[in-house]
Amino acid sequence: MLSAIKNxxxxxxxxxxxxxxxxxxxMLSLLVWNxxxxxxxxxxxxxxxxxxxxxxxxxTTSGNYMVAVDYATLKEYLSNxxxxxxxxxxxxxxRDENAVIALGTVTPEARPKIDTHPALVNDNVFxxxxxxxxxxxxxxxxxxxxxxxxxxxxxxKSRNRGxxxxxxxxxxxxxxxxxxxxxxxxRLGLLSKAAGxxxxxxxxxxxPTETDDxxxxxxxxxxxxxxxxxKRTQQLLYEEKRTQQLLxxxxxxxxxxxxxxxxxxxHLARELHDELGQxxxxxxxxxxxxxxxSPECDHRVITSADAILNVSAHIYDVVHSMMHLLRPSILxxxxxxxxxxxxxxxxxxxxxxxxxxxxxxxxxxxxxxRINITIYRIIQECLTNIVKHASASxxxxxxxxxxxxxxLSICDDGIGMDSAAPxxxxxxxxxxxxxxxxxxxxxxxxxxxxxxxxxxIFIKIPNxxxx
Amino acid sequence: xxxxxSRTGQIFLNNFRYQLLFIFFxxxxxQPIISIAKENSNCSDASPIIFxxxxxVSAEQLVIQFSPIALYLSxxxxxxVRIETAPDFVEFARRTHEDKRYDILFTAPHFYxxxxxxxxxxxxxxxxxxxxxxxxxxxxQSPIHKLDDLKGKRLATVPPAGLATLLVRxxxxxxxxxPDEDITIISTPSHDASLLSSYYGVTDxxxxxxxxxxxxxxxxRDNMRIIARTDSTPHIPISVSPRINDxxxxxxxxxxxxxxxxxxxxxILSHNSFSGFKQTKPEEYDKVRDLLAR
Numbered sequence: 001m002l003s004a005i006k007n008x009x010x011x012x013x014x015x016x017x018x019x020x021x022x023x024x025x026x027m028l029s030l031l032v033w034n035x036x037x038x039x040x041x042x043x044x045x046x047x048x049x050x051x052x053x054x055x056x057x058x059x060t061t062s063g064n065y066m067v068a069v070d071y072a073t074l075k076e077y078l079s080n081x082x083x084x085x086x087x088x089x090x091x092x093x094x095r096d097e098n099a100v101i102a103l104g105t106v107t108p109e110a111r112p113k114i115d116t117h118p119a120l121v122n123d124n125v126f127x128x129x130x131x132x133x134x135x136x137x138x139x140x141x142x143x144x145x146x147x148x149x150x151x152x153x154x155x156x157k158s159r160n161r162g163x164x165x166x167x168x169x170x171x172x173x174x175x176x177x178x179x180x181x182x183x184x185x186x187r188l189g190l191l192s193k194a195a196g197x198x199x200x201x202x203x204x205x206x207x208p209t210e211t212d213d214x215x216x217x218x219x220x221x222x223x224x225x226x227x228x229x230x231k232r233t234q235q236l237l238y239e240e241k242r243t244q245q246l247l248x249x250x251x252x253x254x255x256x257x258x259x260x261x262x263x264x265x266x267h268l269a270r271e272l273h274d275e276l277g278q279x280x281x282x283x284x285x286x287x288x289x290x291x292x293x294s295p296e297c298d299h300r301v302i303t304s305a306d307a308i309l310n311v312s313a314h315i316y317d318v319v320h321s322m323m324h325l326l327r328p329s330i331l332x333x334x335x336x337x338x339x340x341x342x343x344x345x346x347x348x349x350x351x352x353x354x355x356x357x358x359x360x361x362x363x364x365x366x367x368x369x370r371i372n373i374t375i376y377r378i379i380q381e382c383l384t385n386i387v388k389h390a391s392a393s394x395x396x397x398x399x400x401x402x403x404x405x406x407x408l409s410i411c412d413d414g415i416g417m418d419s420a421a422p423x424x425x426x427x428x429x430x431x432x433x434x435x436x437x438x439x440x441x442x443x444x445x446x447x448x449x450x451x452x453x454x455x456x457i458f459i460k461i462p463n464x465x466x467x
Numbered sequence: 468x469x470x471x472x473s474r475t476g477q478i479f480l481n482n483f484r485y486q487l488l489f490i491f492f493x494x495x496x497x498q499p500i501i502s503i504a505k506e507n508s509n510c511s512d513a514s515p516i517i518f519x520x521x522x523x524v525s526a527e528q529l530v531i532q533f534s535p536i537a538l539y540l541s542x543x544x545x546x547x548v549r550i551e552t553a554p555d556f557v558e559f560a561r562r563t564h565e566d567k568r569y570d571i572l573f574t575a576p577h578f579y580x581x582x583x584x585x586x587x588x589x590x591x592x593x594x595x596x597x598x599x600x601x602x603x604x605x606x607x608q609s610p611i612h613k614l615d616d617l618k619g620k621r622l623a624t625v626p627p628a629g630l631a632t633l634l635v636r637x638x639x640x641x642x643x644x645x646p647d648e649d650i651t652i653i654s655t656p657s658h659d660a661s662l663l664s665s666y667y668g669v670t671d672x673x674x675x676x677x678x679x680x681x682x683x684x685x686x687x688r689d690n691m692r693i694i695a696r697t698d699s700t701p702h703i704p705i706s707v708s709p710r711i712n713d714x715x716x717x718x719x720x721x722x723x724x725x726x727x728x729x730x731x732x733x734x735i736l737s738h739n740s741f742s743g744f745k746q747t748k749p750e751e752y753d754k755v756r757d758l759l760a761r
Binding site: 134 | 522
């Protein structure tokens with residue numbers, strides 16, 4: 001509900017109509033107020049003028065009666081006048097302020113306070129007085145009261161009429177404004193709706209221009225813009241598709257390359273084991289035979305045979321080491337978990353100042369050849385990098401497998417690096433290589449680092465035995 | 468001593484505050500004297516004095532003509548003098564005789580005897596003129612030239628009790644014309660009304676007293692012609708009510724008589740075309756006593 005009201009207030013159509021209606025209501029209210037004020041002034045002025053005119057005329061006429069002290073005739077004359085609808089009373093006082101005639105709603109003793117204007121009356125009767133003079137000689141005074149009831153009724157009716165007309169005008173204005181507003185904002189609504197369609201990706205939408213006004217020009221510009229956006233979007237989609245295809249191909253290539261590399265390494269390790277190992281074994285056997293068969297234990301022969309044995313043993317160690325690097329046989333023999341433990345233990349022995357803890361969770365036995373070698377190589381690469389660049393004192397490795405994914409995190413507390421620094425490029429190849437390996441398995445590779453906050457790598461690979 | 472007085476006087480003259488103080492105390496001392504003088508006015512017990520004037524002209528015209536005299540009396544007596552009249556002659560007579568309403572009475576000569584006998588009014592002066600009479604006037608172009616021509620015509624007069632009416636009726640009777648049979652008498656409220664009725668052609672002729680005719684506008688008089696004048700009567704009397712004490716009566720009499728002796732008084736009298744007032748004996752009005760009886 002609140003949201004609907006909020007949306008309503010944000011509507012241009014609503015604001016436009018509301019603004020016009022508000023202005024109209026204010027202006028009409030002012031107009032009505034002004035008219036009421038004019039009506040009131042007109043009526044009160046009319047009553048004042050009428051009253052003054054009447055009392056002057058009556059006082060003039062009454063003068064002769066006052067001189068003649070003919071109050072009976074004067075009363076008869078005034079009795080005809082008192083029937084005037086607005087007249088409340090007439091009091092005539094003589095030169096001694098004695099009431100000689102009192103007609104209407106007043107007592108002879110009453111001497112109401114004289115009013116200056118009907119608008120300033122408090123008792124609903126406009127009281128006025130006029131000296132009665134004959135040839136400039138005072139003959140008495142005339143007091144007259146004019147009821148404001150009729151005037152108030154007239155003002156009330158005029159005011160009601162004015163308010164009714166204003167209300168009708170306001171209603172008509174609202175209706176006309178709404179109709180015109182709807183007409184004016186209809187095309188803006190279409191434009192807004194079309195923009196919404198474009199926002200959802202529908203570039204086929206067009207807005208009718210209808211007329212050559214501002215809205216029509218805006219609609220035409222919108223149509224051109226949408227056409228251009230559509231064209232560019234199509235182009236981008238094509239480019240993206242092509243890039244995606246290239247990326248897929250590239251990843252496939254990398255995948256193949258890694259497979260070939262691993263196969264080659266495996267082959268090379270096997271050859272080294274099978275061929276060079278047999279040869280070294282043969283050399284060692286021959287060297288021992290020479291030493292054992294030397295007559296009378298010729299010292300020189302024995303020394304040479306021992307040298308051969310030592311050299312062959314050294315060659316064996318080198319070859320064995322190379323074989324391990326090329327293809328750790330333990331990975332094939334005992335599985336990933338044991339191979340990693342072995343690798344980490346060896347690493348820990350070589351770097352006793354760096355503590356390393358690891359946690360393997362879940363079944364890691366049947367992850368598949370590609371995942372096994374990838375995880376193994378990445379951990380191997382990370383440990384090498386930590387030694388070379390991190391200056392870390394603590395390393396933690398966590399490898400977990402759940403029903404859907406395999407999660408690997410490797411964190412150190414080393415110097416880290418500024419993630420925004422250009423110098424990051426020098427370690428970029430290792431990171432890029434790891435990312436490529438993971439992406440080749442449809443996995444996600446992320447790393448976080450900042451200066452003095454170590455380096456963290458997070459990997460997620462979907463469980464897929466086909467890999 | 469002389470030096471002291473001179474120096475004190477010099478200081479007084481040069482100091483505005485002392486001067487103001489002197490004026491204040493001077494006025495304060497004078498006020499009781501003025502008040503005593505007013506209270507001791509001969510007419511103070513009659514305040515305000517009602518100056519009743521017979522409605523021989525319209526009320527407005529009457530006020531115009533007699534206000535200067537009322538103000539003159541008021542100024543000199545130190546009390547208000549108010550002009551009053553009545554709707555008609557009959558009511559004026561009733562108020563005079565029965566109500567004794569008026570303190571100073573300016574009435575028609577033929578009303579005075581009754582005012583005197585019935586209400587005790589006392590004559591003090593009369594208008595200083597040989598006498599007054601009624602006239603019968605017709606429009607200048609009228610075919611009426613003599614009394615006989617009036618037969619069968621309409622004659623406007625003042626109300627039936629008015630002096631002009633009574634004088635004209637007597638005059639017509641004496642001339643052998645029956646005012647009730649030979650002509651049509653049309654009563655109007657006043658002398659002005661009577662005169663204007665024939666001036667505007669409403670009636671064929673008008674009867675009115677000569678003084679109001681003389682006071683009418685020049686334009687009206689230029690277009691009228693007098694065809695007859697009645698016998699003369701004593702001029703209008705001014706009398707006072709029995710309420711007016713003798714000293715007040717004497718003062719009023721004195722003031723009225725003095726009017727024609729001063730420039731200001733003459734100016735006031737000019738509003739009425741009166742030359743002044745004179746002392747008159749009540750007996751002079753006996754000859755008009757019978758007019759009302761007719």
